[in-house]
Amino acid sequence: MTGSTISEKILAAHSGKDKVSPGEFLNVRVDLVMANDITAPIAIREFERIGVKSVFDPKRVVMVPDHFVPNKDIPSAEQAKLMREFAWEQGVIYFEVGSGGIEHVLLPEKGLVLPGEVVVGADSHTCTYGALGAFATGMGSTDIACAMATGEIWMKVPPTIKLVYHGRAKKWVSGKDLILYTIGNIGVDGALYATMEFCGEAIDALSMDSRFTMANMAVEAGAKAGIFRIDNKTRAYLKERARRPYQAYEPDEDAHYEKIIEYDVSQIEPQVAFPHLPSNTKPISDVGEVRIDQAVIGSCTNGRIDDLQTAADVLKWMKVHPEVRCIVIPGSQEVYLEALRRGLIEIFVRAGAVVSPPTCGPCLGGHMGVLGDGERAISTTNRNFVGRMGSPDSEVYLSNPAIAAASAILGRIGSPEEIVG
Amino acid sequence: MNLKGKVHKYGANVDTDAIIPARYLNISEPGELSKHCMEGIDGEFLKRVKPGDIIVATTNFGCGSSREHAPIAIKAAGISCVIAQSFARIFFRNAINIGLPLLECAQANEIEQDDELEVALENGEISDITRNKVFKAEPYPDFMLQLISTGGLIEYTRKNIEARGSQ
Numbered sequence: 001m002t003g004s005t006i007s008e009k010i011l012a013a014h015s016g017k018d019k020v021s022p023g024e025f026l027n028v029r030v031d032l033v034m035a036n037d038i039t040a041p042i043a044i045r046e047f048e049r050i051g052v053k054s055v056f057d058p059k060r061v062v063m064v065p066d067h068f069v070p071n072k073d074i075p076s077a078e079q080a081k082l083m084r085e086f087a088w089e090q091g092v093i094y095f096e097v098g099s100g101g102i103e104h105v106l107l108p109e110k111g112l113v114l115p116g117e118v119v120v121g122a123d124s125h126t127c128t129y130g131a132l133g134a135f136a137t138g139m140g141s142t143d144i145a146c147a148m149a150t151g152e153i154w155m156k157v158p159p160t161i162k163l164v165y166h167g168r169a170k171k172w173v174s175g176k177d178l179i180l181y182t183i184g185n186i187g188v189d190g191a192l193y194a195t196m197e198f199c200g201e202a203i204d205a206l207s208m209d210s211r212f213t214m215a216n217m218a219v220e221a222g223a224k225a226g227i228f229r230i231d232n233k234t235r236a237y238l239k240e241r242a243r244r245p246y247q248a249y250e251p252d253e254d255a256h257y258e259k260i261i262e263y264d265v266s267q268i269e270p271q272v273a274f275p276h277l278p279s280n281t282k283p284i285s286d287v288g289e290v291r292i293d294q295a296v297i298g299s300c301t302n303g304r305i306d307d308l309q310t311a312a313d314v315l316k317w318m319k320v321h322p323e324v325r326c327i328v329i330p331g332s333q334e335v336y337l338e339a340l341r342r343g344l345i346e347i348f349v350r351a352g353a354v355v356s357p358p359t360c361g362p363c364l365g366g367h368m369g370v371l372g373d374g375e376r377a378i379s380t381t382n383r384n385f386v387g388r389m390g391s392p393d394s395e396v397y398l399s400n401p402a403i404a405a406a407s408a409i410l411g412r413i414g415s416p417e418e419i420v421g
Numbered sequence: 422m423n424l425k426g427k428v429h430k431y432g433a434n435v436d437t438d439a440i441i442p443a444r445y446l447n448i449s450e451p452g453e454l455s456k457h458c459m460e461g462i463d464g465e466f467l468k469r470v471k472p473g474d475i476i477v478a479t480t481n482f483g484c485g486s487s488r489e490h491a492p493i494a495i496k497a498a499g500i501s502c503v504i505a506q507s508f509a510r511i512f513f514r515n516a517i518n519i520g521l522p523l524l525e526c527a528q529a530n531e532i533e534q535d536d537e538l539e540v541a542l543e544n545g546e547i548s549d550i551t552r553n554k555v556f557k558a559e560p561y562p563d564f565m566l567q568l569i570s571t572g573g574l575i576e577y578t579r580k581n582i583e584a585r586g587s588q
Contacts, residue, residue, distance in 0.1 A: 025564040038446040042489050049575050075447035124487040140489035140515035146578040188434055189481040193510050224510055364443035385438040387461045
């Protein structure tokens with residue numbers, strides 16, 4: 001009998017089994033269930049059809065208005081209201097505009113997700129929490145309705161793909177570049193249904209914020225989850241946040257992996273994903289002349305303090321190109337406050353960028369930076385599908401925050417090397 | 422149950438923004454969502470679609486966001502089932518949960534636009550009447566069959582809760 005991977009161990013522990021194998025169907029106990037202002041309304045409608053009066057445990061259900069808030073129109077205000085009233089009535093954990101932010105930046109900050117836990121969220125980027133060694137996966141509203149009612153959910157145990165990153169990353173290369181490079185290599189369905197387990201010395205060297213970015217985009221390779229082992233950086237991150245004990249799982253040495261893929265990160269440049277797939281990547285040196293109308297720095301992928309610090313390092317004493325709108329979106333109120341303390345907001349404003357309140361906003365073409373016909377944006381977000389940021393005739397190029405900030409200054413996609421040397 | 426309809430054919434990686442652009446996620450009513458179904462990829466879809474029609478695609482259909490609005494819009498537009506070489510996993514769960522049948526079929530790429538299909542859900546047999554060919558879809562695992570035959574996830578959960586309550 002072979003050993004188990006991290007995700008197999010977590011799923012076994014949450015289904016009362018000693019060991020589970022890929023392909024097995026399980027009834028899994030969940031530690032946290034999450035929904036947002038666009039997925040909660042359907043989840044609530046379905047929850048009411050089940051016929052139970054209350055959620056399984058209000059301390060384990062979180063609702064976050066973040067997609068279309070502060071509300072952009074009457075229908076979105078009605079949806080947020082429906083969720084708010086349900087949250088108040090049920091007494092679940094709820095973060096109002098002004099006390100929260102983007103769900104996947106917020107929940108780890110608040111210590112609501114811990115290593116070894118199972119988290120399901122009605123948002124595809126729920127996989128972000130794998131950076132903390134949790135098994136976290138996105139589902140739809142009906143699944144979430146049932147998880148809210150019972151505290152359990154059915155799952156098929158995914159196989160695990162091990163991704164090993166060797167070597168030392170070049171300057172300006174972040175977790176975003178490693179994950180874009182990986183998706184470019186394996187494709188948007190390269191990890192379909194699987195868990196991506198990220199490891200290697202280059203991963204150990206990454207900040208927590210870069211690890212969140214990588215886990216966040218596991219779904220862009222079709223994965224069910226992206227997961228990291230926990231280390232001293234994880235423990236330091238959790239020290240002031242965790243309010244309950246947690247269990248860390250290590251993969252067994254003889255764990256079975258569907259595939260093992262190895263990369264030498266010293267060969268990886270900052271990456272840019274061209275329209276209209278996250279896998280359509282090129283190294284920055286191969287981008288050529290691509291003029292932009294907008295630069296977006298933020299989102300659940302890259303809206304954390306390290307991301308804003310990097311963008312500010314590039315934008316300091318510089319000016320945004322006169323033909324570019326540069327939009328900076330701190331991922332949460334905590335990130336916003338820390339950016340204020342560090343003087344980053346002043347750098348952005350002086351450079352001619354606009355700073356938005358925390359919201360998913362332009363990432364999904366919601367508001368706060370929707371693109372018109374023929375417009376082009378460089379963005380630190382996660383998807384560049386047709387029409388993702390607005391008009392079906394617009395284009396989105398994905399990059400890390402340093403490239404996005406440099407491009408905002410240059411008026412075309414470019415590297416900070418061209419500016420700060 | 423046999424489904425019969427005309428094919429609307431798409432390629433690989435049809436994402437949920439193509440199926441229902443995010444600007445319509447401020448609504449959740451199925452009939453309203455269906456008015457924008459496939460708008461991001463195919464402006465002619467709504468003019469062509471007739472009740473019972475079938476969407477056929479190649480790999481990774483439904484990739485992207487977790488929005489259940491996507492299968493809801495497809496179902497409410499009158500589509501009887503979706504056939505693809507592979508599906509993105511969240512879309513797969515969502516569709517099964519709300520009762521939109523999906524069939525995974527390795528030869529889905531051989532089916533063409535406007536072909537007439539007849540699909541037998543019990544045995545996964547897909548007959549391409551136009552081309553006089555028969556394809557076989559992957560069988561559902563037992564657990565999924567149980568979920569589908571109970572009437573979807575809400576019914577399944579309700580039954581489980583009742584069963585526990587009576588123990």
